[in-house]
Amino acid sequence: MLEIWKGKQILQLKDNCIEQWFDVLNHGLVEDRGFSLNDSNIEEIKSNIKKDYIEYLMSCSMDKNFHGYYVFRDEQNTIVAVCRIVFENGDYYLEGLETHRDHYRKGYATKLLFQVLHELKRNEIMKLYSIVRNHNTKSMNFHKKHGFTIIKEDNTNTKFSLNIENKIRKELFDQWARSYNNSVLKSEKEGTYPFAGYSEIKYSIIDMISHTKKAKVLEMGVGTGEITKPLYDLGYDITGVDLSDKMIEIAKIHMKKAAFIVADFSTALNQISNKFDFIVFSYSIHHLNYNDQIELLLKLNDYLNEDGVIIIGDVSTFEVEEMNQLQNKYSAIWDDEEYYPILKKYKLSRLIDIYKLSYVQINEVAGVYKFRKK
Ligand SMILES: C[S@@+](CC[C@H](N)C(=O)[O-])C[C@H]1O[C@@H](n2cnc3c(N)ncnc32)[C@H](O)[C@@H]1O
Numbered sequence: 001m002l003e004i005w006k007g008k009q010i011l012q013l014k015d016n017c018i019e020q021w022f023d024v025l026n027h028g029l030v031e032d033r034g035f036s037l038n039d040s041n042i043e044e045i046k047s048n049i050k051k052d053y054i055e056y057l058m059s060c061s062m063d064k065n066f067h068g069y070y071v072f073r074d075e076q077n078t079i080v081a082v083c084r085i086v087f088e089n090g091d092y093y094l095e096g097l098e099t100h101r102d103h104y105r106k107g108y109a110t111k112l113l114f115q116v117l118h119e120l121k122r123n124e125i126m127k128l129y130s131i132v133r134n135h136n137t138k139s140m141n142f143h144k145k146h147g148f149t150i151i152k153e154d155n156t157n158t159k160f161s162l163n164i165e166n167k168i169r170k171e172l173f174d175q176w177a178r179s180y181n182n183s184v185l186k187s188e189k190e191g192t193y194p195f196a197g198y199s200e201i202k203y204s205i206i207d208m209i210s211h212t213k214k215a216k217v218l219e220m221g222v223g224t225g226e227i228t229k230p231l232y233d234l235g236y237d238i239t240g241v242d243l244s245d246k247m248i249e250i251a252k253i254h255m256k257k258a259a260f261i262v263a264d265f266s267t268a269l270n271q272i273s274n275k276f277d278f279i280v281f282s283y284s285i286h287h288l289n290y291n292d293q294i295e296l297l298l299k300l301n302d303y304l305n306e307d308g309v310i311i312i313g314d315v316s317t318f319e320v321e322e323m324n325q326l327q328n329k330y331s332a333i334w335d336d337e338e339y340y341p342i343l344k345k346y347k348l349s350r351l352i353d354i355y356k357l358s359y360v361q362i363n364e365v366a367g368v369y370k371f372r373k374k
Contacts, residue, residue, distance in 0.1 A: 001077075002115040005069040010061035020079040021071065022053055024100045029053075060084070067092060070119070072112040074103070081108040083116065085128075092120065094130040097139070113146060114171065117164050128162045149267075166243055166264045169287060173223075173244035180224055180247070193330040194283070194315050197366035201313035202227050204360070204368050205280055208311055210234065215277035218303070220265055221284020225251030225258075227313075228280070232258055239276070241268040265296055275305045281312045286338040293339065294349045297371065301354050304373045310355070315340040316367030318359075326365060341369060 005013065013021075029049050030037055039045060060066040067085040074080045083097035094116070099109045120128060130148060132139045134156060147167055148160035176183070187195035205227055209215055215236055219228045222240030224247055232238045238258040242248050245262045252260060261268045265288070279300055285293050300310055315338075317323045323342055327334050343359050346369070351357065355371035362368060 001073045002112070002119070003071040003073060004119065005060075005071060006067075008061055010057060010069070013057075017071075017079070018054060018057065021057070021069075021082060022050055024079055024082050024098050025053060025096070026050070027098075027101045070112060070116045072108055072115065074108070080106075081112040083112060085116065085120070091127065091129050092125050094128055097142075109142065110146070114168075117162075117168055121164050121168060126164050128164055130160045130162070132158050132160065134158055163264065170243045170245075173242075174246040177224065177244060177246035177250055180250075181226060184226070193326065193333065193365050194335070196364070197362040198283075200362050201282065201366055201368055204362070205282060205311050205313055206230055208309070208370065209236070209278050209280075212277055216274070216305070217278045217280060218272075218276040219280045219282070220268075221281060221287070222251050222260070223247045223282075223284070225254050227282045228258070229254045239272070241265065269299065269303065272303065275303055275308065277305050277308050279304065279308070279310045281310070281314070283314050285312055286314055286340045289339050290342075290345055293341070294346070294351060297346075297351055298354065301373060306373065308373045310369075310371040312341055312369040312371075313366070315365050316342065316359075316361070316369070318343045318361065318367075320344060341367070343367070343369075 030042070030045060033045075033049065035042070035045050057069070060069065065087045067087050069082065069084045071079050072081040079100070080103045081097070081099045084095050086093050086095055094113075097109055097113070099106075117128070129151075130143060132143060134140070134153070140158065143158075143160045146162070147170065148162045150158055151161050152159040173180075184195045184198050187193075188198045190196075209217060209231055216239075217228060217231055217236050218239045218241065219225075220241050222228060222242045223244075225232075225240065228236075228238045228240060229251075232255040238255055239261070240248065240251055240255070240258055241261045241263065242251070243262065243264045248260050248262055251258070261271055263271065285296075288296060297310060304310070315326075317326065317340075320342055323340060346352075346357060351371065354374055356374055358370045358372075360368050
């Protein structure tokens, strides 16, 4: 369970909360300060350290740059992990992430991190930074394992950043990976948002591509490989990008020799140097907002061979109004965090300067776009 200590609330914390909070941090503090446990006045040293820590905690209540102490309690309501988020020069930093020494390897730090990320996202904070001492191998590994990317390093420190939205989305898709295909089938069978028409979209994408022999195909948001697997079996050269390694694990079972990149769309492009005949987004581009969709589609022009085509199959409508009507109709299950393609938005963008655009509405909820390089 997550608890957040902020501002004046810190001054009203009960003694046992402060005791438990300090107990999490109270590990190796004597040695860190250059003292020995054999020092004759060890009790006084320990008591001074504790006093310093508590003074620091109290001072956070007045610090404008202090965003909050995040405290994780286990089922017994004991504080088992803590961290703080501080605000510096417009950026948010993760600091002091610690697990109680008796509770290592129980996943509490990971649980705390996820809850902090969800909380930050609720506050519309999209990026989290963290600075780690290079010799702190445990913390370095923790950051790498959780998808933080190194943005700066020197002999002493490494600075990491984490795209909060992508991290949360990756976790969702990792969890969904094994049941994803069944969810699609179910939604399609019921003929409802979001996957009504999925098979029709799938086969129209395959049909468009299979007119070109030996094409190179890049699928952005490849998922379990449902769309590209038939093409792979026909001998097409497939590259799949996805931020969920669990999704890619499944896609790999069906496309053993295909190339895969586990990364978000933009990061993946930095790792791609070749060009493609087709770039496919099947139910994936809607994870970007409209502005980012257009920027990405513009950028992808450089990754297309002459006459290359971008195909988008997704929940889609001609007009904004129709999308709003769909949203009302399916309000109980509508995902507010997705930005489904709308023909009008693309038509009014710079995309039409560099692409010849065609569109087919498959049914009430789905459509397929073809952007041919001009
Ligand atoms: C709904 S699934 C679609 C999978 C597959 N294309 C299909 O049609 O079945 C969306 C996929 O896009 C991936 N995804 C979402 N946002 C992404 C991003 N920003 N970068 C890379 N992959 C992303 C997800 O991990 C997920 O596997």
